[in-house]
Amino acid sequence: MLSGDEVPPGGEGKIGVTVRSGYRQQTLRHTVTVHTNDPVNEVITLLVTAKVLVDLEAKPNLLRFDPKQSESASLVIKNYTDNPVHLSEIHSSNSSVDLAISALTIPPNGEVTVTGKLLPDAPTGVLSGWLTIRTDLNTIPLLQIRIWGHLP
16 A cells, blocks of 8 residues: 555655465565556556565475375474474374374474374375474464375
C-alpha cells in the first residue's frame, strides 16, 4: 500500500510488500505492478528480491514414503543458528509410521536425521499425516512436516 494518496512531482512514496515465505531458507524474487495516473509511466513494474533466513529447516520439507524403494523415509533437520536447538515431543499423527531421530539436540549450524518406518500392518492406499516436533526456539516452537505416500 502506498503511503499517502498521491506522490507530488519529483516526490517519493513508499509501497509496502508482504511475502509469506514459510519456514524454508530461500531466495524470493517477485514483481509488483504499480498503476499510476502519470501518462508517461502508467504502469511501473518493480522487482522485489529477498533472501529468507530461517533458524530451522527440514530438508526435504516432506517425509515421503515410496514403498517401491523402501519401507522407510528420512529427512534432515538443519539448525542455522549459532546455538544448540533442543527437540522434544516427536510425534506422528499417522499410527502406521514409527519415528526415530538421530539426536534430540542439534548442534550450532548442525543437523539431525529423522527416519520414519512403516509398520507391517500399514494399510494400502494413501498415507497421510503430520510429523510434529517441539523445539526450544522462540521463532519456531513447533515444527510441522507433512507425511505422505501411496502404499500399493
